[in-house]
Amino acid sequence: MAPPPPRGLVPALLWGLSFIVSLPGPVRLQPSPIPQPSPPTEPHPCHTCRGLVDSFNKGLERTIRDNFGGGNTAWEEEKLSKYKDSETRLVEVLESVCSKSDYECHRLLELSEELVESWWFHKQQEAPDLFQWLCSDSLKLCCPSGTFGPSCLPCPGGTEKPCGGYGQCEGEGTRGGSGHCDCQAGYGGEAFGPCARCSGPEESNCLQCKKGWALHHLKCVDIDECGTEQASCGADQFCVNTEGSYECRDCAKACLGCMGAGPGRCKKCSSGYQQVGSKCLDVDECETEVCPGENEQCKNTEGSYRCVCAEGYKQIEGICVKEQIPESAGFFSEMTEDELVVLQQMFFGVIICALATLAAKGDLVFTAIFIGAVAAMTGYWLSERSDRVLEGFIKGR
16 A cells, blocks of 8 residues: 655655656556467368369260360361360360369369370270279279278278268278278267277277277277186086176086086086096996896996896886796687688688599599689679678788
């Protein structure tokens, strides 16, 4: 605070003068710097080349119905060349390819004008796609769809569906870019393999890993859940690590708890097995008398045994009894009554034939007549009873 002014006119004036001199000079405010707009990003040469080709094709469509104009057009087209493929048309198209303010287009056209002329006069038939021939094959500025970079590497997710179809592959279709997937809203970058989010196409460009994988030096390394508490398997199961996960598999039958597959990885042996060296092997219970029943014998099984009847015996009501072998029956015991009747009649017929032959004293004429009569009687008898006899044969009666 300034001291009070002294009393008296002269001292007061002197005090006021010294006070004014002691005041600081005027404060000058520095104007805020005017923000400078960031320089516009130059388009990738591939995009410039694509724009040039698109404009060139539009020029061709615009001049498709033009001709030389003035003079004798028919004579010029006949003697010189068709306007469709003439230098005149090419020049007219090229004059309007680039807008006046498009510096990149003019620069690219200047560099590639000879290539465009070569395509126009010599390459159109074998390479009708100017963009492919000029931008990709000749100038090497562009890549096929779904690829990127100097070597046209496939985008993450493949060339058919880059970035899983839910994002944009950085540099796709050009000879530049990192191949990083710029995902759409609500989608994570399923770039490749175990990587959930990445900054590029290489294995070492991962930023975040999928479940079951851990990020280590920008690479996704599989987590061995079997070596941690993350695995949860049953008492009679063992853990097998897989890529990004694990599996629980059943122990061998010989094991009561195990650390891996097979009878050599058992913690303890199951009932019916015994430790032999490092393995649990089956116990042969049949080496001891374990089947007390009469006429029984022991049959060993895996991890157990069972009692069966000895050969020639069968089990009836829990007891092994000797099997009864039926006595062999006579030849006629299984024949039905109808079959026996037929057989008897045939037997008597044969006897009668034999007696008649003897009575005729060997006369063949009488013998033939007699046999014919017997045959007629037999045929009549069969015609009357054949259905019944056949039915008896079929039904076993």
